[in-house]
Amino acid sequence: MRPAPLLLWLLAGWAALGMFASVAWLPLSAWLAYGLLVALLALADGLRLWRMPSPGLQREVASVMPLGQEARIGLRLRAVIARTQELRLHDLHPGGWAVRGMPRALSLQPGNEVLLDYMVTPDARGQFNFDGCHLQLRSPWRCWAARRVIGITSTVKVYPNFASLAELAGLSVELASRSVGARLQRRRGDGTEFQELRDYRVGDSLRKIDWKATARSSRLISREYRDERNQQVVLMLDCGRRMLAQDDHLAHFDHVLNASLALASIALRQGDAVGLLACTGQQQRWLPPQQGSGGMDMLLAAGYDLQAMPLATDYLAAASALRAHQQRRALIVLVTNVRDEDDAELRTAVAMLAQRHLVMLVSLRELALDRVAVEAGDSLETGIRSAAAMHYLAERERVHEGLRREGVNTLDVSCNELSGVLIERYLSLKRGGRL
Secondary structure, eight states, rough: OOHHHHHHHHHHHHHHHHHHHTTSOOOOHHHHHHHHHHHHHHHHHHHHHHHHHOOOEEEOOOSETTTSSEEEEEEEEEEOOSSEEEEEEOOOOTTTTTSOOOSSSEEHHHHHHHHEEEEEESSEEEEEEEOHHHEEOOOOSSEEEEEEEEEEEEEEEEETHHHHHHHHHSHHHHHHHHTOOOOOOOOOOSSSSEEEEOOOOOOOOOOOHHHHHHHHHHOEEEEEEOOOOOOOOEEEEESGGGGOOOTTEEEHHHHHHHHHHHHHHHEEEEEEEEEEEEEEEEEEEEEEEEOTTTHHHHHHHTTOOOOOOOOOOHHHHHHHHHHHHSSOOOOOEEEEOOOOOGGGHHHHHHHHTTTTSSSEEEEOOOHHHHHHHHHHSSSSHHHHHHHHHHHHHHHHHHHHHHHHHHTTTTEEOGGGGHHHHHHHHHHHHHHHOOO
């Protein structure tokens, strides 16, 4: 408990009376009586505050929140004593989050229940706790204030911003793909998997006519085909130190995770199964390929707390783990940042995977290096920095060309292009029957 302003003013008055008593302007007995009265008042009021129960409190919070989006938190307070309580509260939300509407001061009337709302904006993915609620109560006679923490702990999970995924779900595959920047080529030919029989349409190839069904129905019947379904896609994400670089105030790994989820959304709607292998150093997190409407939920739950770590990624260990987990042929989407020192190890890892799977290697460009390479300046320092960046990019392109010559589907893209390029290449491979 701490003294409130009223008690401080009473003590200041007692000190002033003491000055008068010291020069015999006031009887000493009056000064002592005033002090005894203040002490009794403070003691009685403090005892009442110490025995005063805290109001009932419940927190209403969603168990899952999207990253970077404002979310509502509700606090429900219930009066438990037969007198008005003056209080001030501040919810102990995760530190670093932007908050709007806290702290709050209120008067809680007897028998009443009050619902307070405030807004928070998560700034990082992962699991976080609301550790309690901080209350500041006033004593009945306003001589004291007490600070208490009501221990109501709530746990929330912050997922990548899935609002964009919800928007994609409301569009057709073609429109959803184009909305994220995929440039889809005109389809040539039909799918390879039989879907249904339908009436003949002008322009249908004679090869599509089902003559047996035509004979039974006495009208032309055509076969309808679609892209093959029930194929498998595995997102192989590098969580090492290469993904700590930033573009547009987001780490490369966050860009990769958002683009991978967009690709997973399209693949699941195409009837394919999507799995995940995240590799940090020599550690891996594996989610077997999932299919259907629950596949996206499982991917979000498996990857929401993944973070890039300042560790070197072991490509060979990751490739060995994937070979052991994934027996059926799949499209392996390896997203990393290729550098020239990775040449031998990366080639070996990709060759190991390519024995059974179709591998698509996606290498992220660092826009800071591109800007330095074309930086104009007359100083020696600027020239050296620009030459070093150009040499680095040239060596990086040399590794890419070597992988392409060996038949590896290699992409070199920036973070802004990643979602569109991944979906574009996936649909191209699928429609080309390469899966």
